[in-house]
Amino acid sequence: GAGVSQSPRYKVAKRGQDVALRCDPISGHVSLFWYQQALGQGPEFLTYFQNEAQLDKSGLPSDRFFAERPEGSVSTLKIQRTQQEDSAVYLCASSSTGLDTEAFFGQGTRLTVV
Amino acid sequence: AQSVTQPDIHITVSEGASLELRCNYSYGATPYLFWYVQSPGQGLQLLLKYFSGDTLVQGIKGFEAEFKRSQSSFNLRKPSVHWSDAAEYFCAVDPYGQNFVFGPGTRLSVLP
Numbered sequence: 001g002a003g004v005s006q007s008p009r010y011k012v013a014k015r016g017q018d019v020a021l022r023c024d025p026i027s028g029h030v031s032l033f034w035y036q037q038a039l040g041q042g043p044e045f046l047t048y049f050q051n052e053a054q055l056d057k058s059g060l061p062s063d064r065f066f067a068e069r070p071e072g073s074v075s076t077l078k079i080q081r082t083q084q085e086d087s088a089v090y091l092c093a094s095s096s097t098g099l100d101t102e103a104f105f106g107q108g109t110r111l112t113v114v
Numbered sequence: 115a116q117s118v119t120q121p122d123i124h125i126t127v128s129e130g131a132s133l134e135l136r137c138n139y140s141y142g143a144t145p146y147l148f149w150y151v152q153s154p155g156q157g158l159q160l161l162l163k164y165f166s167g168d169t170l171v172q173g174i175k176g177f178e179a180e181f182k183r184s185q186s187s188f189n190l191r192k193p194s195v196h197w198s199d200a201a202e203y204f205c206a207v208d209p210y211g212q213n214f215v216f217g218p219g220t221r222l223s224v225l226p
Contacts, residue, residue: 033213042204042216105157
């Protein structure tokens, strides 16, 4: 596609509900990243994929967070039993080969847990 | 501790005035360095990046940044600000060639 696409753009979840956030990277991009951006703060790294392999998940804040990219293209970030502190914008980025080339960011999914 | 700092939370400048946004990093070696801009409701857009070589790098929209190893800084500059430059600006480093560490951001307001 023309850019990184994320869906939904907005999600309101009740506390305890499970959510799934989708990222469609630019076609052919090998690397895919997820970031969490709390209100008024910079994005914070969550996890990184190279093709279908999850090479770094050190930023996932708890075992309630799970990400997958089974076919090396579309990725899903799943949050189980959402809590209020999970409210944030979740950003996805993709790049052709790591970060020595430009990483392109999607518009993000704004998650609000009520 | 490894970190990226942007000392200015909010800066206001008049249209046509010059701009400098500060960024300092704390890492053992020189990481890859980036500046991104984020407009409301939009994703992050890359303004410029530094990997090696000339320490003054040119970016899009008339922005430039200078890497100063001795000061561990990578400040962003623009000689004449336009109203459309009002946005949030993030400095980012990539210390390991694998993921970004972002600063907290500087919000730029532009007065007519």
